[in-house]
Structure formats: structure tokens, C-alpha cells
Amino acid sequence: xxYKAIVIGSxxxxxxxxxxxxxxxxxxxxxxxxxxQHISPQSDNYITTYLNNLCELKVKEADQRELIKKGHVYFxxxxxxxxxxxxxxFSLSTEDRVNYARPSIDVLxxxxxxxxxxxxxxxxxxxxxxxGAKGLRIIKERGGLTIVQDxxxxxxxxxxxxxxxxxxxxxxxxxxxxxxxxxxxx
Amino acid sequence: xSKTFEEDNKTLNIEIELLLEAIFKKYGYDFRDYGKxxxxxxxxxxxxxxxxxxxxxxxxAILYDEEYFKLILKDFSINVTEMFRDPSFYKKLREEVIPLxxxxxxxxxxxxxxxxxxxxxxxxxxxxxxxxLDRTQIYATDFNQNVLKTAKEGIYPIDKVKEYTHxxxxxxxxxxxxxxxxxxxxxxxxxxELKSNIVFADHNLVSDKVFAxxxxxxxxxxxxxxxxxxxxxxxxxLEKSLIPGGYLALGSKESIRFSKSNKEFDxxxxxxxxxxxxxxxxxA
Numbered sequence: 036x037x038y039k040a041i042v043i044g045s046x047x048x049x050x051x052x053x054x055x056x057x058x059x060x061x062x063x064x065x066x067x068x069x070x071x072q073h074i075s076p077q078s079d080n081y082i083t084t085y086l087n088n089l090c091e092l093k094v095k096e097a098d099q100r101e102l103i104k105k106g107h108v109y110f111x112x113x114x115x116x117x118x119x120x121x122x123x124x125f126s127l128s129t130e131d132r133v134n135y136a137r138p139s140i141d142v143l144x145x146x147x148x149x150x151x152x153x154x155x156x157x158x159x160x161x162x163x164x165x166x167g168a169k170g171l172r173i174i175k176e177r178g179g180l181t182i183v184q185d186x187x188x189x190x191x192x193x194x195x196x197x198x199x200x201x202x203x204x205x206x207x208x209x210x211x212x213x214x215x216x217x218x219x220x221x
Numbered sequence: 222x223s224k225t226f227e228e229d230n231k232t233l234n235i236e237i238e239l240l241l242e243a244i245f246k247k248y249g250y251d252f253r254d255y256g257k258x259x260x261x262x263x264x265x266x267x268x269x270x271x272x273x274x275x276x277x278x279x280x281x282a283i284l285y286d287e288e289y290f291k292l293i294l295k296d297f298s299i300n301v302t303e304m305f306r307d308p309s310f311y312k313k314l315r316e317e318v319i320p321l322x323x324x325x326x327x328x329x330x331x332x333x334x335x336x337x338x339x340x341x342x343x344x345x346x347x348x349x350x351x352x353x354l355d356r357t358q359i360y361a362t363d364f365n366q367n368v369l370k371t372a373k374e375g376i377y378p379i380d381k382v383k384e385y386t387h388x389x390x391x392x393x394x395x396x397x398x399x400x401x402x403x404x405x406x407x408x409x410x411x412x413x414e415l416k417s418n419i420v421f422a423d424h425n426l427v428s429d430k431v432f433a434x435x436x437x438x439x440x441x442x443x444x445x446x447x448x449x450x451x452x453x454x455x456x457x458x459l460e461k462s463l464i465p466g467g468y469l470a471l472g473s474k475e476s477i478r479f480s481k482s483n484k485e486f487d488x489x490x491x492x493x494x495x496x497x498x499x500x501x502x503x504x505a
Binding site: 098099100112115118119120121126127128129130131142145146149152153177178 | 230258445449475
């Protein structure tokens, strides 16, 4: 299977987890990565700046109508939902919070799975709520690959546990093993 | 399994296209150039909360039952807003735009896509504090009649006040936010004085024409729901509604940079998305 995109959802404890997951990825890693990290609505762009300095890959905020490119890591903007269009570009939305969150992981996962179908990998990391669980189930239903961070390793285990409860996920892995797995893919 | 998903998804997209066509032909509301992912989410959400088995059935219901149409109309319009949303925007407006508006004897402002009115009243408060409210006419428009009704009333849930007060202070407000409302049970009622120079009206940016000639157009977080060609069309309409030297304010993730209207404007503040229409356009 050649995967066309990876979507990741993280919440409490997410910044440290994302650092551990993204920094080992090789410069030659091709598959675009799209991330919703729950964050305060007023935040500036410190996460993307911080991770861009640590990673080989280009890390940036997803812009309205931007085309999704290989070798890029995109973050959802604080206070906007991030949607993937079926022509592989981004849309932003200010519609109501979903699972108390804006951006919401489910919104990203559901729209990305329409765009990429079985060629999508969904990953749920540490967090304190249930956002992402439904989205991960939908990715799985449409033939995509689903991975959850090992709850024993996660700083906050409810989000991984809820995702595992909601559907039969393909892999439960530690961050280091997720990074290794991704590096082997491309 | 994946083959089936792809097939089903293609059919789904055809059904949505036909639904939007049907809504346009029957009711005149044109959502055909809205962002597809957003519309699809809203349609599927409506379908899931109905007992209907497909979008084609939903289309049938909408064509034959206007009440169903009203539901979907509500689904399509985004009405999430707050007072002094993005405080730094209002601060910039106060510092950079208001001083120039003060040079006019009478000021007209068009707030396009005003939703439930919170940002319109924020503007009225700002104008009052700057001594401009008496000589300003605000036109606040939306295509959704329900939100206009709420906007006219100017009554909001009290549990939002803490957030609004915080926003107000960060926006550079010079009084106490509580000066502008009366609390009653679970609500706050905004002062009538704020409403005196606002006209709320039904206007559809997609299908209606230039609304008025104004000094400032505020249209925030509306264009993000449109595709490129519709965005260009609406920006052109907004530009034509401005006097030379008038100001255009967009949402924080919207920009005129890649649009046809770009050449008509100078940038006042790139981060807060405030633009100024050029005084004269040199013809090539």
C-alpha cells in the first residue's frame, strides 16, 4: 500500500509526544503529515516554530486553500477547524466546537478520510478527552490504517484508551516505534 | 472494500451536487461555489439527524417541504461569533483606521455577514468610545433571517460575558465593559444607544448586488467558506462598495493577496487583514 497522507491528533501532553514522533523522521520522508493539536484559541505559532527547528521536515501552519505537498508537516490553526478537500487542499472553518474542541481531531480525520480513503494513516496520541476516536473508526471503516499511542506510555491515557475502545485499531505502539514504522514507509 | 468506498463516495458527491442545484433552482440560494468539504459535512450531519436514508431522499424532502429547506439553510450558515473576537484586530482598527474615519463628517460602515450581531455591537462600542457613534451609520447584513432577528435584539447569554469582558479589555477598551449592558436573569441586554445607528438587513453576498457606498467594510470569516471564483466575485463586490480611500477588514485567515482585487488595495496591516482602497487606479 502506498499511503498518501498521515493525520495525527493529540491533546494534553501532545507537544512532547509530537517532538518525539516527528524529530526522528528522515529528511527524505515524503508522505504529508497533517496534525490537530488541541491548543488555546489565542496561541501564536510557537509550536510550528519550535518543531520546525527540531525537525528535518518543513513544519508549518496549514493555510486556507493551500495545496497539500509532500515532505510537509501541517498544523491546524488555533481556533479554526481544519478540513481536507477532496482535491487535496485545506479549508478552514469557524463552525462550532466539536468534542469541546476547535480545531477538532474528528473533523480533520473525517474529511481527510473522504479525500484519501484507504490511502490514509490515522494516529491518535496522548490526551484527556475522546476527540479522534470517532474519526479513527471512520478511517478504519474506509480501509485506512489506524495507529494509537500505547496508553501506558501516553502522558494522559484517555484519548488513546477511548480510541481503542471505539474501534479495532491496527496498531498500538510506543512513539519511537511509530516513528520507526513511518520511516520504513517512506 | 475500498473499491466500494470510492464508488459510494463518488455517488455521494453526485448527490450533493444535485442537491445544491435543486436548492438553487427552487429557492434561489446558491451554495454551489461554497467549499465542498464544509458543505458535505453539513449535509451528512443533517442526513444523520433525519430518518432519511440518502441525500437523494433529503433532496426530495427539501423540494417538497420548505421547513426542511430552512433546516438545511441553517446548517449551511456558520453563526459562531463573539464580542471583540480577535481583540488585536479591534485594537488595530482603533489605532490605525479610526483616526482617519474621524476626518469625515459622516461615516458609513457595512458589516457583511454579521451573523448574530456580536461583532457589530463591538464596533458600535468602539465608535462610541471614539466619539464617532453619533455620526456613523452601520449597515449590518446577513442572508440568514434567524440570525438577523437575534442581532436586532442584542440580547446574549450571560455566561459569555466573562470572555467578552476579557476580549474588550484586550482590544483597548477605555471604559468598563459592564457600562454597555444590563444583566437580567440569564441574559445581558445591550444598551439601546448602541443600536440606534445600526440598520440590520437581509443581503446575500453570493447573489445580491452592491449594498451601499461606505467608508469601511467588515467581512470577517465569510470568505473562507467560498471557493476561489466566488471569493473573487465577492471581493469585487466589497471593493465596489467602498469609497476611494475606504477600508476593508477581513478575517485573520483570509487575504486579498491572491485575488483579482489585490491591485485595488494597499495593505494597512497584514496580520489583522486590514486593507485600504487606493485613491485612484491608474489605467494601463
